[in-house]
Amino acid sequence: MLPARGRAYGAEFFLEKTLGRFTGWVSYTLSRSLRKAEGINNGNWFFNRYDRTHVLNTVLSSRLGKRWTVSGTWVYYSGTPATFPTSRLEIQGWQIPYNTSGRRNNYRVGPYHRLDLSATLKGREGGKWNSSWVFSLYNVYNRRNPYSVFFQQDPDNPVRTQAVRLSVVGSIIPAVTYNFSF
Numbered sequence: 001m002l003p004a005r006g007r008a009y010g011a012e013f014f015l016e017k018t019l020g021r022f023t024g025w026v027s028y029t030l031s032r033s034l035r036k037a038e039g040i041n042n043g044n045w046f047f048n049r050y051d052r053t054h055v056l057n058t059v060l061s062s063r064l065g066k067r068w069t070v071s072g073t074w075v076y077y078s079g080t081p082a083t084f085p086t087s088r089l090e091i092q093g094w095q096i097p098y099n100t101s102g103r104r105n106n107y108r109v110g111p112y113h114r115l116d117l118s119a120t121l122k123g124r125e126g127g128k129w130n131s132s133w134v135f136s137l138y139n140v141y142n143r144r145n146p147y148s149v150f151f152q153q154d155p156d157n158p159v160r161t162q163a164v165r166l167s168v169v170g171s172i173i174p175a176v177t178y179n180f181s182f
Contacts, residue, residue, distance in 0.1 A: 004037035006048065024060040024071075031055070041104035047081040049105065054078040069120045076113040081105030085151055088161050097151040097161050109149055110165075115140040129182035136175045144170035 010031025017023050033048040040046070054076070061071035084107040085097030099106070116138050123131035144167040154160040 002037045008033040029055040046104040073116045079108035112145040131180040134177040138173040
């Protein structure tokens with residue numbers, strides 16, 4: 001492991017509405033995270049793998065009567081830095097992606113965003129415990145958010161290199177939860 005220096009800076013903003021039928025909040029972060037290590041990126045500063053320039057989170061909630069609450073959450077994160085090839089080498093018939101510039105994290109993976117929705121049915125209060133049922137959908141519009149990108153030889157055209165996007169969660173996930181406290 002190489003010794004490295006790091007620096008991070010940014011600003012965060014938060015706005016919240018706590019009264020009334022509709023409640024919620026919006027938060028925004030503008031930030032930078034950089035590293036510098038001898039032997040990497042020609043000794044120059046480069047974006048940290050986990051640098052996210054923009055992070056936006058929004059939550060909106062509404063009461064529908066005494067027992068039901070519906071809410072939605074939308075998140076947006078700008079893409080993280082990644083090192084992409086600028087050329088390729090051919091070794092024994094295989095095309096191997098290669099970064100000739102030596103620049104670390106020279107590209108950004110696409111942005112991450114998703115919408116989550118939920119409905120909560122509050123149980124009867126009092127007695128020995130309080131309870132609620134939560135019905136939720138994670139990633140409502142079924143976005144295959146990129147986690148990372150890797151490169152490989154195109155099986156249909158061996159002289160081409162193709163970028164393959166890896167998504168960890170790429171579908172809608174429904175959930176039902178029962179909560180209780182005593």
